[in-house]
Amino acid sequence: LLNIMIIDTRGTIDKKSCSECRCNHFINLPKNFYNDTFGVDGKPLSPNYKGGLFCCKDELQCKLKKGFEAPRRKLAIRYKITWVDWDQHQIPVRFYILDATDRVKKIGSLVIHDCQAEYTIPPSNAGIKHSPPHTQKANIPIEKGGYLIYSTAHMHTGAVNGTIYGQDGRVLCTSKPTYGKGEEPGNKKGYVVGMSTCYPEPGSIKIKDGEIVTMESRYKSGYRTGVMGHMYIYLVDRLPENIYRPTQV
Template sequence: MSRDKMVCSCLISSLILLLIASSISPSYTSKIKTASFLSPKQVMTPGSVTDPHLFDIDFPTGHIGLKGFDAEVVDQDGNPVPLHETYLHHWVVQPYYVRKGFNLSQLDIAPRDHHLGSSPDYILVRNGGLCSNRVRHYFGLGSETRKTSTYVPDPYAIEIGDPEETPDGYELKWLVNIHAIDTRGVVDRQGCTECRCDLYNVTVDEYGRALEPGYRGGLDCCYDKTQCPVRNGFDDNGNKTRTLYLKYTVRWVDWDSSVLLPAKVYILDVTDSWEPSEGSTGDVREHFCHVEYEVKPCKTNGDGCVDVKKKSLMMPFNGYIVYGVAHQHAGGIGAALYREGGEGICSSMPKYGNGHEPGNEAGYIVGMSSCYPEPVKVSYGETLIMEFNYSNVVGHTGVMGLFYILVAQQLPEPVSSLPALFQARERSLNILASLAVTVVVAVVVLKAAVVYRRQNREDGYQSLST
């Protein structure tokens, strides 16, 4: 074969391959957008606690699909702050509707109060989970935040900002709660991070209510502006006040119902008080979530010292679980979600650090494994079981056992479905027609180029590139 024919053949083959590749690629590309923001500044000193609810934070606007939300604590220069200096107990973000022109401040509502959402000026948007009194947020993690995947798998996304769902006269906003404890120089780092009441020297909660008898530690003892004791002389060498921020990174796509499927957030709590009873429907009004619990030390030492807490809950949805992750505190050794017959759905295991740098702090949970199962079908009224395991070689106060799951109401159309086949056939015919026309044009152009080149050679012309 002559060189000219080889060139012509190769070019035509390349064009054909390119067209075929483009014809079998997805008919859409979900352009993921990413943006990072900073929360309002938090000023901290050794032993101090910050736990504000901050409203109207920066957030992507419009009708969007959330694909992920990641966060970490940074200083005023943007440097990550290690957990052994500032312990991130938790952060949570939640959407809400607010009446246009109304300024919602921290003093307007108490987000842990069960009367949330009763004001005509604002409407808090809660997740689909069962806890009616607490655990209302959409995203939320703690010390594990840097190494836990929150990515929502394709083709799913958490739909936000649908104009048809926005009440007239309201607009959608977002709030963040940041609970951080400055443990520089404290007398008992573990005791401070586990919010032991004796260290914080409190007898009432943040609303002035007396602590329940036997309550040894947890959120009710380390609320905003409380103080954990610092070693004598630690702060004598200068001002150790520092300014910190929660840096959060949002990933999203513009909503397109032709290519995206909505996934809804559900958060399950192992401390949920619901129990199956005759006539129970599993309605959210039947649930009370304590959010935290105490792990008491075992009476014997050894590997068998494991505190196991289980909870069976009736699911309030028909759908498919496409993502799951657990939230645990230090001492946690894993969690699982499974059916009554023992069939596993999702297991989530902690990653402990073994160094000093941010994201690898020794003794802290620095990540939780997320699971992306083949969509697991769950039927309304079906009972699922959660199991949370903690080491109880030593006791722990204020631990948590939350399971985040994403539930899709439908799955992508199967390729083998009849309508899909007809559509694919029609697309294929269109593609083949376009391909044929393109190839014919390419052949004509290339043949003309070859003839022209031969004529130039016969006339003694040579390209400068040869």
């Protein structure tokens, strides 16, 4: 699966509102949008939904500065796929996406995950100097554990960091953002252009079967919509005999 979202902010009145998909910032939002759009729960979107993925639909246009006309651009993605032949030295991994909005419920032995995928940070403390970051947490049971070999977070502009903790409170990984400083693609000033990764010492971190880990997402205070706090982790049942250790980033 290759999932791509492209937001054109050229000539917009408010780039921040456009990139955060504020619903009232689109000039062609359908009149029956809230009745015809369904949220992650399968129900019509609430009028209280102010911004996020559901307002960033195909062909919607952010409000533009008066008289601005952007030339059409053709965009393409180039990628390479490489692989190795499978043998006894290849060890499969389990891939989890932990979401800071996950509202875990348990009915008997059945664990139900209710991930919201995104959330809104209220405007409290906005503009107050040295105000503490906004924190979003979720306690998530890992059904099948293993050795942690890699993890990184997915977060948006305004991110401070994303951290996962073990059930005993130990830090499993903290992923921090890199912000752009220029104008060229991949280094746009003010935007998150990368997240740091964790490659623990092989065998040093093991998550037990059923262990409850905590996903914590921290953002700078201030009103934000469409915020995400995800952590991707790779677990293995055993370690390879000849360990390859990538360069840490």
